[in-house]
Amino acid sequence: MVLLMPRLSKCCCCIPLRIASLIIGYFSLIISISLISLVCGSLYKLVKYVGEHKNDPDSGFTTEEIQFAAIRLYIAHILFILVFVFSCIINMMLIFGVHWEIRRLVGYYVTTSMVLLVLQFILMVLIFVFMGLIAALPLLTWGIILFFFIIVVRSVYLDMEDREKPLVCMIYDTSTLRCGQMQQPLMSSSSSSRPYPSYMKFDYHSVQ
Structure with missing residues (x-):
């Protein structure tokens, strides 16, 4: 709307x-x-x-x-x-x-x-x-x-x-976790030589 x-x-x-x-x-x-x-x-x-x-x-x-x-x-x-x-x-x-x-x-x-x-x-x-x-x-x-x-x-x-909106977390390494609302389609690392971070759906409440 x-x-x-x-x-x-x-x-x-x-x-x-x-x-x-x-x-x-x-x-x-x-x-x-x-x-x-x-x-x-x-x-x-x-x-x-x-x-x-x-x-x-x-x-x-x-x-x-x-x-x-x-x-x-x-x-x-x-x-x-x-x-x-x-x-x-x-x-x-x-x-x-x-x-x-x-x-x-x-x-x-x-x-x-x-x-x-x-x-x-x-x-x-x-x-x-x-x-x-x-x-x-x-x-x-x-x-x-x-x-x-x-x-x-x-x-x-x-x-x-x-x-x-589904909550999406970005895992850059084992010590970094960033969460937020998904605003655009996910991109695959196979579409470019640049290593994109992996994405997954995540329950925000479980991070607390």
């Missing part, structure tokens, strides 16, 4: 990345569930209102106007619910991935969050063009927060990637 983003060693200069990513996951999950509840409550009130006023001549609207407005509001509510459900899914992937050290799930969170950030930026530009800066400020603020979340979680992903 190659992204032009900074890599953090701590979140907010003092919080370990693993704890910070779990806070991000649980916080975002709670917010998404709360918003789903609010949207479902609003949808229930909308359905109740339409049912009570669809044949009410005193409401100030015709039956066709009420039905047309209701359809648009139904679609908007359903889209909001789908977005928040998707947010719940990717945040649960982040939580499971960090708890059980599943790098692939953490990578899925980073990728999908980047897609959401791009879509949010496009929506923010449209709102700014048609409705002005004040209407676009909430999306701008949330976009900055989401971008910071992505940087933190990506740093966790890179740490997991580093830990999964």
Whole structure:
């Protein structure tokens, strides 16, 4: 995963990345569930209102106007619910991935969050063009927060990637042993007249 983003060693200069990513996951999950509840409550009130006023001549609207407005509001509510459900899914992937050290799930969170950030930026530009800066400020603020979340979680992903690299030791002689992460394919001494050191996989903990 190659992204032009900074890599953090701590979140907010003092919080370990693993704890910070779990806070991000649980916080975002709670917010998404709360918003789903609010949207479902609003949808229930909308359905109740339409049912009570669809044949009410005193409401100030015709039956066709009420039905047309209701359809648009139904679609908007359903889209909001789908977005928040998707947010719940990717945040649960982040939580499971960090708890059980599943790098692939953490990578899925980073990728999908980047897609959401791009879509949010496009929506923010449209709102700014048609409705002005004040209407676009909430999306701008949330976009900055989401971008910071992505940087933190990506740093966790890179740490997991580093830990999964096999440890390789170089034996130069019987008294010298150097260990480190393998960064390139091993070379055979038969490919050149220069004597390369021999390589082998090694358990770092056994060196202690």
